[in-house]
Amino acid sequence: MAPPPLHDAQLLIFDLDGTLVDSLDDLVTAVNLTRADAGLAPLPREAVVPLVGFGSLYLVQRCLAPAGEMLEGQALETAHARYLQHYNAHLLDRTHLHDGALAMLERYRTRCLAVVTNKLEAESRRILAGLGVLERFAVIVGGDTLAEKKPDPLPLRHVMKIAGAAPAETVMIGDGVNDVLAGKAAGVHTVAVTFGVDAADALRALEPGYMIDHMRDLQNLIG
Numbered sequence: 001m002a003p004p005p006l007h008d009a010q011l012l013i014f015d016l017d018g019t020l021v022d023s024l025d026d027l028v029t030a031v032n033l034t035r036a037d038a039g040l041a042p043l044p045r046e047a048v049v050p051l052v053g054f055g056s057l058y059l060v061q062r063c064l065a066p067a068g069e070m071l072e073g074q075a076l077e078t079a080h081a082r083y084l085q086h087y088n089a090h091l092l093d094r095t096h097l098h099d100g101a102l103a104m105l106e107r108y109r110t111r112c113l114a115v116v117t118n119k120l121e122a123e124s125r126r127i128l129a130g131l132g133v134l135e136r137f138a139v140i141v142g143g144d145t146l147a148e149k150k151p152d153p154l155p156l157r158h159v160m161k162i163a164g165a166a167p168a169e170t171v172m173i174g175d176g177v178n179d180v181l182a183g184k185a186a187g188v189h190t191v192a193v194t195f196g197v198d199a200a201d202a203l204r205a206l207e208p209g210y211m212i213d214h215m216r217d218l219q220n221l222i223g
Contacts, residue, residue: 004203006171006189006210006221006222006223007222007223008051008168008169008187009110009111009169009170009171009222010111010112010163010165010169010170010206011111011114011159011160011165011169011170011171012108012111012112012113012114012170012171012173012222013114013115013116013156013159013170013171013172013173013188014113014114014115014116014171014173014174015053015115015116015117015150015172015174015175015176015179015196016115016119016124016127016128017052017053017117017119017175017196017197017198018052018053018131018174018175018176018193018195018196018197018198019049019098019173019174019175019179019193020098020101020112020115020133021095021096021097021098021101021127021131022095022096022097022098023091023095023127024045024048024049024052024092024197025045025093025094025095026090026091026092026093026095027048027052027059027087028043028048029090029093030083030086030087030090030091031043031048031059031060031063031064031083033086033118034060034063034064034079034082034083034086034092035063035064035109037082038064038079040064040093043063043151047063048063049197050197051063052196052197053118053175053176053178053198054082054118054178055118055119055120055143055149056080056083056087056120056143057076057080057180059083060076060079060080060083061076064079064083082166084120087123088123088126091123091126091127091130092126092127092130092131094158095127095130096131097131097132098126098195098212098215099215099216100214100215102133102154103215103216104215104216104218104219105124105133105136107218107219108137108199108218108222111222112138112163112165113136113137113138114137114140114159114163115128115137115139115140115141116141116150116155116156116159117141117143118142118143118149118150118178119141119142119143120142120143120144121140121141121144122146123140123142123143124140124142125140128140130177132191138162138163139159139160139162139163141155142216143156145167146158149206149220150175150176150178150179150181151164151178151181151185152182153173153182153183153186153187154173154184155182155183156170156183156185156186156188157186160186160188167186167187167188168188168189170186170188170189171188171189171190171191172186172189172190172191173191173194173218174191174192174193174195174196175192175193175196175197175198175203176196176197176198176203177202177203177206179192179196180192180203180206180208181206183208184206184208187213189207189209190208190209191209191211191212191218191221192204192206192208192210192211192212193211193212193213193215194211194212194213195213195215
């Protein structure tokens with residue numbers, strides 16, 4: 001039996017990369033520019049995509065180290081700083097809202113909307129501002145905003161406290177396993193989207209409350 005629609009949802013929390021926006025091309029560009037600085041060959045897009053969603057430090061650790069290793073210490077700090085320089089220079093080159101995202105934000109303009117992402121908060125705000133939707137969100141939490149990030153439930157609980165929303169009134173919408181895990185840990189409704197980074201099978205294995213294949217499908221869940 002299908003779960004009931006979320007008619008009482010008042011707080012909608014969205015992941016950013018892979019959910020609201022497609023930013024993969026710009027992330028891959030920044031990774032490969034950083035690799036070029038280190039004299040390394042570029043990585044194909046398919047090698048970078050599975051590493052997105054855990055924060056930029058993790059991305060650099062995995063993409064700039066020799067095979068089977070991770071960068072640490074000063075080498076990691078240096079590579080991460082270079083990556084951030086490149087990414088901030090290119091983060092709006094090809095990044096765009098996912099199909100249906102703008103219409104969805106307009107549809108739910110009377111609800112409280114928030115973003116919880118593992119991307120740095122300043123970068124997230126720049127992207128949302130550059131795409132003309134920053135002011136639509138009451139709260140934006142990045143991976144560096146609080147002491148913990150997804151899959152820890154702290155960011156979601158932080159947003160609920162600000163919004164004055166109970167878990168039963170809150171929905172976490174995201175394309176990653178971290179989104180589903182954080183939502184479940186916070187006791188909120190979870191909606192996994194299949195058009196982002198993580199594979200549908202990986203998301204389905206976590207048994208989110210709902211799964212959708214397009215942003216417009218939210219209207220079938222949230223009245």
